[in-house]
Amino acid sequence: MPSTRTYAPRGALVFDTRLLGRQAGSALTQTRTVPAPEDLRLELVGVPVGADVALDVRFEAVSEGVLATGTATAPLAGECARCLAPLTSSVTASFQELYLYTDKHDKYHEKHDKHEKHDRHQEHHEHEEQDDEERYLDGDLLDLEPAFRDAVVLALPMSPLCREDCPGLCAECGVPLADAGPGHRHDAAVDPRWAALQQLSEQGDDKHQDRRTGAIDLQEG
Numbered sequence: 001m002p003s004t005r006t007y008a009p010r011g012a013l014v015f016d017t018r019l020l021g022r023q024a025g026s027a028l029t030q031t032r033t034v035p036a037p038e039d040l041r042l043e044l045v046g047v048p049v050g051a052d053v054a055l056d057v058r059f060e061a062v063s064e065g066v067l068a069t070g071t072a073t074a075p076l077a078g079e080c081a082r083c084l085a086p087l088t089s090s091v092t093a094s095f096q097e098l099y100l101y102t103d104k105h106d107k108y109h110e111k112h113d114k115h116e117k118h119d120r121h122q123e124h125h126e127h128e129e130q131d132d133e134e135r136y137l138d139g140d141l142l143d144l145e146p147a148f149r150d151a152v153v154l155a156l157p158m159s160p161l162c163r164e165d166c167p168g169l170c171a172e173c174g175v176p177l178a179d180a181g182p183g184h185r186h187d188a189a190v191d192p193r194w195a196a197l198q199q200l201s202e203q204g205d206d207k208h209q210d211r212r213t214g215a216i217d218l219q220e221g
């Protein structure tokens with residue numbers, strides 16, 4: 001066993017796969033509610049630390065290790081990307097990850113290093129290589145946290161909204177437009193794009209004015 005790798009799993013997301021055994025094809029499903037670990041968040045939204053996360057995981061023994069397939073459902077808290085109002089929501093993330101038996105992994109490397117793995121590393125960018133990171137069992141213990149964390153963070157919304165049609169903030173004064181109502185506007189300062197439109201409509205008005213003036217002239221004459 002190479003000493004550079006740390007196999008020691010810790011935390012609530014460690015599952016004991018002893019009952020599963022190593023007979024390829026045997027499977028068992030476990031459900032568990034765990035407290036959310038730290039740092040499950042993006043800039044605007046995240047899973048509150050310690051919040052209840054519902055896990056439903058199927059473990060299946062395969063020749064190289066244990067395949068973990070599951071879903072995690074977690075509450076979310078954050079702020080709306082448009083109006084910055086606080087919001088709560090939930091996220092469901094699916095994951096599938098192979099955990100290799102540590103006592104078999106040398107054999108696995110011999111087999112794979114020569115073939116596709118070498119090619120893949122040449123073609124992939126650095127951040128994509130991390131997706132190929134191999135995970136290992138620690139004896140019978142399987143630490144689901146890394147796979148769980150990757151899946152949940154990936155499922156978090158980049159731009160969470162308090163509601164689908166949130167109108168956001170007034171660009172002029174910053175008031176939430178949902179509170180300000182449809183009549184909210186500022187006449188003094190005009191956006192240059194609107195100024196161009198306004199000019200066009202004023203030109204149109206002038207033409208109407210001319211015709212009206214002409215009509216009046218005819219009536220008078």
Ligand SMILES: [Zn+2]
Nearest residue numbers: 080083162166
């Ligand atoms: Zn909003």
Ligand SMILES: [Zn+2]
Nearest residue numbers: 170172173174
């Ligand atoms: Zn305003």
